[in-house]
Amino acid sequence: MARESNLIKIVGKSNYEKLRSFKCLIVGAGGIGCELLKDCILMEFGEIHIVDLDTIDLSNLNRQFLFRQRDIKRPKSTVAVNAVQYFNNSKLVPYQGNVMDNAQFPLNWFKQFDIIFNGLDNLAARRYVNKMSQFLSTPLIESGTSGFDGYIQPIIPGKTECFDCTKKETQKTFPVCTIRSTPSQSIHCIAWAKNFLFGQLFTFDNDSENDNGNDWGTDDQAEIERIKQETGELSALKNIITAQDESRIEQILKKLFVDDIEKLLQIENLWKTRTKPVPLSILIIEKALHNNSGAHLNENSLWTIEEQVNKFIQSIKSLMLRLKKEKIDIEFHKDDKDTLEFVATAANIRSFIFNIPMKTLFDIKQIAGNIIPAIATTNAIIAGLSTLTSLRVLNLLCYAATKSATDLNMAFTAKASNLSQDRYISNPKLAPSNPYCPVSSRVNRGIIQITEMGLSTISLYQLTNLLREKYIFPEEVSILDTSDNRLLYDFDFDDLEGKKLTDLSLGEGSVLLFSDEEGDGTDLKFKKPIEFYFEIASGPLENEILLPQIESSYITARRSLHDETSEQDLREPQDKSKEDQTIILDEDEETAPENKRLKRPLPEESADEVTEEIRKKNKISEPPAEDNVIELD
Amino acid sequence: MSSLCLQRLQEERKKWRKDHPFGFYAKPTKKADGTMNLQKWEAGIPGKENTIWHEGVFPLTIEYPDEYPSKPPKVKFPAGFYHPNIYPSGTVCLSILNEDQDWRPDITLKQIVLGVQDLLDSPNPNSPAQEPAWRAFSRNKAEYEKKVITQAKQYTK
Ligand SMILES: [Zn+2]
Numbered sequence: 009m010a011r012e013s014n015l016i017k018i019v020g021k022s023n024y025e026k027l028r029s030f031k032c033l034i035v036g037a038g039g040i041g042c043e044l045l046k047d048c049i050l051m052e053f054g055e056i057h058i059v060d061l062d063t064i065d066l067s068n069l070n071r072q073f074l075f076r077q078r079d080i081k082r083p084k085s086t087v088a089v090n091a092v093q094y095f096n097n098s099k100l101v102p103y104q105g106n107v108m109d110n111a112q113f114p115l116n117w118f119k120q121f122d123i124i125f126n127g128l129d130n131l132a133a134r135r136y137v138n139k140m141s142q143f144l145s146t147p148l149i150e151s152g153t154s155g156f157d158g159y160i161q162p163i164i165p166g167k168t169e170c171f172d173c174t175k176k177e178t179q180k181t182f183p184v185c186t187i188r189s190t191p192s193q194s195i196h197c198i199a200w201a202k203n204f205l206f207g208q209l210f211t212f213d214n215d216s217e218n219d220n221g222n223d224w225g226t227d228d229q230a231e232i233e234r235i236k237q238e239t240g241e242l243s244a245l246k247n248i249i250t251a252q253d254e255s256r257i258e259q260i261l262k263k264l265f266v267d268d269i270e271k272l273l274q275i276e277n278l279w280k281t282r283t284k285p286v287p288l289s290i291l292i293i294e295k296a297l298h299n300n301s302g303a304h305l306n307e308n309s310l311w312t313i314e315e316q317v318n319k320f321i322q323s324i325k326s327l328m329l330r331l332k333k334e335k336i337d338i339e340f341h342k343d344d345k346d347t348l349e350f351v352a353t354a355a356n357i358r359s360f361i362f363n364i365p366m367k368t369l370f371d372i373k374q375i376a377g378n379i380i381p382a383i384a385t386t387n388a389i390i391a392g393l394s395t396l397t398s399l400r401v402l403n404l405l406c407y408a409a410t411k412s413a414t415d416l417n418m419a420f421t422a423k424a425s426n427l428s429q430d431r432y433i434s435n436p437k438l439a440p441s442n443p444y445c446p447v448s449s450r451v452n453r454g455i456i457q458i459t460e461m462g463l464s465t466i467s468l469y470q471l472t473n474l475l476r477e478k479y480i481f482p483e484e485v486s487i488l489d490t491s492d493n494r495l496l497y498d499f500d501f502d503d504l505e506g507k508k509l510t511d512l513s514l515g516e517g518s519v520l521l522f523s524d525e526e527g528d529g530t531d532l533k534f535k536k537p538i539e540f541y542f543e544i545a546s547g548p549l550e551n552e553i554l555l556p557q558i559e560s561s562y563i564t565a566r567r568s569l570h571d572e573t574s575e576q577d578l579r580e581p582q583d584k585s586k587e588d589q590t591i592i593l594d595e596d597e598e599t600a601p602e603n604k605r606l607k608r609p610l611p612e613e614s615a616d617e618v619t620e621e622i623r624k625k626n627k628i629s630e631p632p633a634e635d636n637v638i639e640l641d
Numbered sequence: 642m643s644s645l646c647l648q649r650l651q652e653e654r655k656k657w658r659k660d661h662p663f664g665f666y667a668k669p670t671k672k673a674d675g676t677m678n679l680q681k682w683e684a685g686i687p688g689k690e691n692t693i694w695h696e697g698v699f700p701l702t703i704e705y706p707d708e709y710p711s712k713p714p715k716v717k718f719p720a721g722f723y724h725p726n727i728y729p730s731g732t733v734c735l736s737i738l739n740e741d742q743d744w745r746p747d748i749t750l751k752q753i754v755l756g757v758q759d760l761l762d763s764p765n766p767n768s769p770a771q772e773p774a775w776r777a778f779s780r781n782k783a784e785y786e787k788k789v790i791t792q793a794k795q796y797t798k
Pocket of ligand 1: 165169170171172173174441445446447448449
């Protein structure tokens with residue numbers, strides 16, 4: 009029996025023919041991407057195009073099942089396509105490149121597809137593909153997994169929620185003082201070992217963590233002085249490493265785990281409300297130094313403190329040797345055994361000192377390597393749901409026609425949603441677009457066709473006037489270049505009016521947002537902004553430019569920004585973008601995602617009252633993020 | 642940067658134009674290509690009347706991260722700015738500018754600059770961020786006031 013016969017039973021003969029004529033795009037050839045490719049082939053899509061920027065890494069092999077050891081360092085997309093040829097009945101087109109590169113992948117290229125599948129691992133690319141899908145009204149099936157959790161979200165532009173309709177999590181950062189002086193979770197110790205200690209000891213250029221101009225996340229001068237001094241002293245330790253002087257490894261241990269801790273203890277303010285750390289016992293150090301058995305330890309078991317110290321010493325020895333031989337910086341990599349063991353044992357010894365539970369090598373690898381464990385089964389389930397759902401999105405099921413886009417379902421695992429523990433997957437119907445979403449609701453879209461001649465002869469002033477007349481906008485407008493994050497023109501900024509479009513580096517792939525900054529005089533109604541994609545015309549054009557027909561409509565100004573906040577807070581059914589978070593701290597009560605849910609929208613009040621309230625509440629605080637944090641990337 | 646961030650910043654610009662407190666200024670900086678960078682603003686904070694700060698308009702830079710408005714902007718005076726609660730790098734520490742404390746996505750530029758103006762003349766001695774101004778403020782008011790007045794003259798209106 010031919011493979012397609014079952015498929016024909018499900019979709020019917022004529023729909024099968026349709027399926028054979030459809031082109032789909034798979035963005036990403038990683039964990040989900042490999043599964044999507046296999047599924048799309050088995051579903052007999054006519055053409056399958058697959059894009060991935062990356063090359064294959066050793067750590068991919070356990071779950072990205074189309075890749076083998078021999079494929080390491082080769083492009084994912086082409087290797088994946090080669091691997092499936094023997095069961096393939098579709099036209100396959102691989103691309104190695106960044107899907108956000110508008111030179112390689114202009115909007116025109118996206119136009120050929122009937123449906124897009126996302127198998128991505130980062131927020132920026134997800135947002136970009138979402139926007140392209142909105143420009144073209146091409147259905148997109150967004151998906152993601154994190155460990156045993158996963159989700160799929162079909163996005164039907166103009167009809168359902170888009171990727172940006174709900175708030176996404178951002179990564180968590182930690183203040184310097186927490187990492188360097190007062191760790192309270194193992195993640196803090198891992199950050200110390202990986203981002204601070206490792207860099208200080210094994211790289212030649214230490215500017216990576218330059219203390220000048222840092223904010224410390226503490227106002228205790230004694231503590232700041234101590235941190236500065238400690239950094240200086242570590243360069244002395246590095247000399248031991250570079251001299252490959254094994255006899256002085258003892259000094260490294262004593263400095264890091266005894267002397268520095270004793271200095272910390274002297275700053276009494278730090279320990280008024282915290283448990284005091286206990287310096288590592290000299291006895292343990294001595295014992296470990298004279299016990300060079302090199303015991304073979306299991307990465308899944310929890311080592312004793314003696315074993316940690318012993319392994320720490322061994323890893324320093326190996327790294328010393330490599331530093332001498334290779335004469336270049338050694339970088340931390342989760343698959344590099346020496347670097348991983350160094351970081352893991354250093355972190356665990358520090359945890360021990362600070363009364364924080366130690367972790368297994370395997371667990372630390374997950375955290376320090378910044379990977380949320382990827383599980384092949386979850387990827388397979390999620391990709392399967394994506395491709396099955398595509399049949400409904402494309403309305404190919406002969407016995408269950410899709411009447412309305414909001415009859416379609418999304419799916420997410422129970423754990424991801426904190427819903428019932430009794431079921432694995434929930435699949436609610438899709439919601440309509442969030443009326444406050446700047447991507448799918450509060451904007452119209454169109455494509456501007458322009459010739460090369462047009463780009464070099466039309467000025468920004470002329471373009472502004474053309475747009476204003478065509479779409480009947482008031483005098484005061486603004487033009488933002490959203491592809492390059494810059495403001496080109498508005499009510500208080502006309503410096504660039506005389507410039508030609510080429511002088512402003514506008515061309516194929518530029519995206520401009522044209523907004524009404526005046527309203528219709530009632531102060532409530534504004535023209536809905538229009539986002540334009542610039543496309544170089546293939547042939548000659550009258551006046552060198554062609555503006556799209558867009559039904560111009562009005563939006564109501566929000567009375568205040570509160571509406572937006574409360575709206576977004578209500579619409580937070582699940583955490584969809586776990587993959588983008590650096591770290592998931594499941595055992596800690598201080599984990600970021602939960603905090604957010606506790607925030608309440610503001611009560612309605614006038615802006616001035618709010619200001620007054622905020623002014624009263626003002627108090628001095630810990631410094632804000634960025635120059636006082638170590639980001640765990 | 643997300644669309645939400647960019648559109649919100651343009652909205653902040655419009656709001657500021659319509660309504661901003663007397664004596665303050667705030668505008669986005671320019672990029673090398675002459676366009677405006679909505680993620681980095683320059684502002685001026687006037688010292689309040691009848692305080693030792695009144696002679697100055699103090700320059701402030703406001704940087705909005707890509708995750709704004711989920712995350713707060715970073716607000717800085719010039720490095721070395723003399724004030725007990727300003728870090729040596731110039732970073733201003735206010736609870737409303739801290740993600741883990743009182744930051745909310747609906748806090749506006751106006752609210753931020755007014756908050757910073759309030760801070761100038763009402764430092765919190767229990768939360769020192771720099772040694773010189775904090776020590777003078779808590780032990781030698783005369784010296785503190787002299788330094789503040791000198792600094793205000795340096796940033797005169
Ligand atoms: Zn949306």
